[in-house]
Amino acid sequence: MKTSSIIEFKNPISKYQHDVDDGLHSDYKVINNEFIHKSIRILENYQFIQSLSHADKSTLIQHLKIRKYYHNQTVYNQNDPCTDINILLEGALKLGWSTSQGKYHTDIFVPSGTLINIVPIVTGQPLLHDHIAQGRTVIANLPGQLFVDVIRNNADALFMVLKLICVRTQLNREQNFIYSTETLQTRLAKKLVFLVDYHSYQDKDKILLNLKLSQENLAELLQTSRQSINKELAALSNQNIIEVKYNQIFILDFEKLSNIAQTHQFHSTTKFL
Structure with missing residues (x-):
């Protein structure tokens, strides 16, 4: 070849790896923090962020918290309460659970550049999966209630979040179809x-x-x-x-x-x- x-x-969702400057982060002092900078770049890839006011974007960015994990470290256990939206900055997350037969079922390896845990935040339900770091993994946490408060009064942002959830739901349905037919x-x-x-x-x-x-x-x-x-x-x-x-x-x-x-x-x- x-x-x-x-x-x-x-990686189609890792545009933040490229050097761009569209103004979203240009006047924030946090730009000097490498991981906050990456968090902003990732958020820029999601359409809902583009519908928010400058003040709302600033509020979200100011509440970002960075967490670092080593390989195979458990970030969350299945059934843990979900309080944060997670932005995966580096590494990957293995999402899965232990079966009643004592085996481990891996559902997906979530790639860097991904924003996750919207559904349990919105529904107020515990996590369905264990979240386990794969390699050196860095995550930005965004308070879930703040995320909800910021988007709930913006119809365009709400629609884009709905669209994101629908895309992921469609993908899960397709996976179920493939597993049963192919x-x-x-x-x-x-x-x-x-x-x-x-x-x-x-x-x-x-x-x-x-x-x-x-x-x-x-x-x-x-x-x-x-x-x-x-x-x-x-x-x-x-x-x-x-x-x-x-x-x-x-x-x-x-x-x-x-x-x-x-x-x-x-x-x-x-x-x-």
Whole structure:
């Protein structure tokens, strides 16, 4: 694969990594704080923030608190009360839970650049997932009640938050459909495509996933056995589509991987935001 054919695959929600200046943060003293600066850049990517007044934006930014976590540190436990909106600045969060059979079910690895926990804040319900740091992870916390107070009197902001929730709900429904209709090979390929979109970087002529995932991790994500994952990874390796070394996955042919990931009954363009 030529290098030029893979450079477009970057985290779609990490625009804050680029140097831009659109005025939102230009007059805030907090700009000197690296992580507050990243928090502002991420918020700029979400449409609801664009509908708020300068005063409301300033209020949100002034209440941001930065928290740092080490690899595998638990940020929240399932059923913990939810009091903060979280903005994931660096690293990733593994969201999952322990099953009654004593196994762990991983639902998703949330990428950096993501704003999460809107639903439990709005509904006043506890968290459905454990939140576990993957690698060095940095999170900005925004008081949930403040978030609600700021957006509730702005119809445009409320609509954009509703749209965001609907997009994520649609994605969950699509995932349920795929799990019930598609082969393990297709589901694995689709999961790898997601990881390329949100958890990868270019390494010479390859795409390298920056999450080190064991076969057990992939089995948790796809609700199958490690042995089945091993078989499917071997098949992809034999076709020179991927390369696996010590829990590190290299994508050698993204086009072929994307073709395998295509579902047959519907064509979705929903992206995680």
